[in-house]
Every structure is written in C-alpha cells, then in structure tokens.
Amino acid sequence: MKSLLATLALTTALTVPGLAMARPVTLTTSLNTYGGGGAYLALYVTDASGAYVGSLWMAGGKSKYYEHLRGWYAATGGDPAQINGITGASVGAGRTLEITLDLADALFDAGYTLHIDAAVEDMRDSPNEVAVPLTAAGAGAPVQGRRYIASFVYQ
Amino acid sequence: MTSRFSVLFTSTALTVALGLPALAAIQTQGNAQGRCSGVCAAVFGADDLSVPLVRVSGEDEDDEDCDEEEDEDDDDACTGALGAPAPAGTVAPPANGLFGNGAAPVAVTN
Known part of the structure; x- marks a missing residue:
C-alpha cells in the first residue's frame, strides 16, 4: 500500500510539470475584403534579437508561392x-x-514576437503584416494588420 | 609421408576455394567483352560504370500541376524545388521548441 502511494505520488509529480509547461492558445486572424484570391499567411516567431525561432502556422499549401511570404x-x-x-x-x-495550438509557456513574456507575412496572387506582398509581442498582458488585445489583415488576436 | 599428403591436400583445397570465384569473374567479364562488341559490350559492361543512368522522358505531367498559369486550385499541394510541406494532422508539428506535447493543432476557417 505504501509503495503504491509512493508510485502514485511520483507519477503525479512527473506529470504535473509537463502539463504546466504548455497551454492551448487560439490565434484568430480576420481578413479584409480586399477583393482578391485566397491569402497565404505565414505565422512565425522571432526572439528578442530578431532571429527566427520557428513557425507556428502556414496558411496555403503550395510551396511555389512561399517566396512571396518574404520575411518567412x-x-x-x-x-x-x-x-x-x-x-x-x-x-x-x-x-x-x-x-488552436498547444504552445510552450516559455514563449510568453520572454521577448518573443509573433509575425504574420501575407501574400495574395496578383496583389502586393505584405511581409510583416502583423508583428506583435507575445505577452500575457497582450492576450485578447486585437491588432490591426497593414494591408490584408483586419485584425489579429491571440488568447 | 602421410603428413606431406595432408599438407598438399590442404594447400590444393585452399587454392581451389580461393581461385575458383576469381576465375569465374574473369571469365564472365571476358565473355562480355570478347564475344560482344558495340551495344552488346556496353550492356554487359554497364555494371562496371560508375555513371548513373539517365532517364529520358518526353513530357513530365507532374510539372503541369505546378504551372502558375493553369493552376486554379489553391488548396492542392505542389511539389516545388523544396517539396510540399505535410498538411496539419498528418504529422506532428516541428520540434522547434514552440509547441507543447499536448493536443494537435486545430484550424477552422469561418
């Protein structure tokens, strides 16, 4: 009985930090009615020095158009x-x-910035359409894009 | 006397065991190059070449799928120079340190 409780305590202690290290985050991007075809969007993260860290999402499956997402x-x-x-x-x-993504807690309040590049066929490319610092305080606050994105919000 | 015979027998057996495969290989190459000429020799001797085979094709239909003028469907993947990415849900997200180990990504367009 004693060993069973010890095992339970150990597994719980090992599991809880793992659960606490990430959380589901919803990224909502609303587009303007710009009068063109489907927009390609690249969502990616840079660190405090501006260096690319990784991508969060790519909207658009054809790799031939990716060069128009110039920042990414x-x-x-x-x-x-x-x-x-x-x-x-x-x-x-x-x-x-x-x-909705399961994102690491370490992303928030650590100097990371989320960028969105946008591109539409036969229309102007829009690199860095949105650039928003990832902070706990910034969650839920909508940000306006420069050309194609009407609003972006994470929470 | 018996020991001399055994040494002789052993050395002969070793010579045969090592020599036969080498002799067979020499004869195979000799047959290919000696009895054939031109295309025949090239075919039989092709295994000795380190140059890779080149496939010749008149048209590559896959390239048409990547033609910008004819392509209307934005959702189809196109294998470009770097290849197409795996769609969400088919593989795990990249291990770039941004994602946890929880639920898979979910995307909805309204």
Whole structure:
C-alpha cells in the first residue's frame, strides 16, 4: 500500500510539470475584403534579437508561392520541414482563420514576437503584416494588420 | 609421408576455394567483352560504370500541376524545388521548441 502511494505520488509529480509547461492558445486572424484570391499567411516567431525561432502556422499549401511570404522565406529559405504538420488551406478575403495550438509557456513574456507575412496572387506582398509581442498582458488585445489583415488576436 | 599428403591436400583445397570465384569473374567479364562488341559490350559492361543512368522522358505531367498559369486550385499541394510541406494532422508539428506535447493543432476557417 505504501509503495503504491509512493508510485502514485511520483507519477503525479512527473506529470504535473509537463502539463504546466504548455497551454492551448487560439490565434484568430480576420481578413479584409480586399477583393482578391485566397491569402497565404505565414505565422512565425522571432526572439528578442530578431532571429527566427520557428513557425507556428502556414496558411496555403503550395510551396511555389512561399517566396512571396518574404520575411518567412528569408528566414527559412522556404524549408518545408519548418511547417510540416502545421500547414493548412489559404484564407479567403473577408474570412477568419482560427488556429488552436498547444504552445510552450516559455514563449510568453520572454521577448518573443509573433509575425504574420501575407501574400495574395496578383496583389502586393505584405511581409510583416502583423508583428506583435507575445505577452500575457497582450492576450485578447486585437491588432490591426497593414494591408490584408483586419485584425489579429491571440488568447 | 602421410603428413606431406595432408599438407598438399590442404594447400590444393585452399587454392581451389580461393581461385575458383576469381576465375569465374574473369571469365564472365571476358565473355562480355570478347564475344560482344558495340551495344552488346556496353550492356554487359554497364555494371562496371560508375555513371548513373539517365532517364529520358518526353513530357513530365507532374510539372503541369505546378504551372502558375493553369493552376486554379489553391488548396492542392505542389511539389516545388523544396517539396510540399505535410498538411496539419498528418504529422506532428516541428520540434522547434514552440509547441507543447499536448493536443494537435486545430484550424477552422469561418
């Protein structure tokens, strides 16, 4: 009985930190009615020095268009390994993309910035359409994009 | 006398065991190059070349899928120079330190 309790305590102690190290975060991106085709969006993170850390999502599956997401492409060289398992469809004008990701707690209040590059066929590329610091206080506060994104919010 | 025979027998057996495979290989190459000429010799001697085979094709239909002018469907993956990424849900997110080990990514477009 005593050993059973000890085992239970040990497994609980090992499990709880793992659960606390990440949390589900919803990233909501609403597009303007810009009157064009589906927008490609690259969501990625840079650290305090501006260096690329990793990608969170890629909206748009055709790699030939990735060079138009200029900030992301410059950082990654278009490497598909950066977005394996986090790539979805492009987003139509006037529509809203809602992504729920299990993100590491260490991302918040640690100097990281979330960037969104946007590109639409036959329209101007928009690198760094959104750049928002990842902080606990900034959660839920909508941010406006420069060209195609009407609002972006994480919470 | 018996020991001399045994030494002789052993050395002969060793010579045969080592020599036969080498002799067979020499004869195979000799047959290919000696009895054939031109295309025949090239075919039989192809295994000795380190140059990779080159496939010749008139049209590559896969390339048409990546043609910007003819492509209307934005959701189809196109294998470019670097290849297409794996769609969400088919593989785990990249291990870039941004993701936890919890639920898989979910995306909804409204």
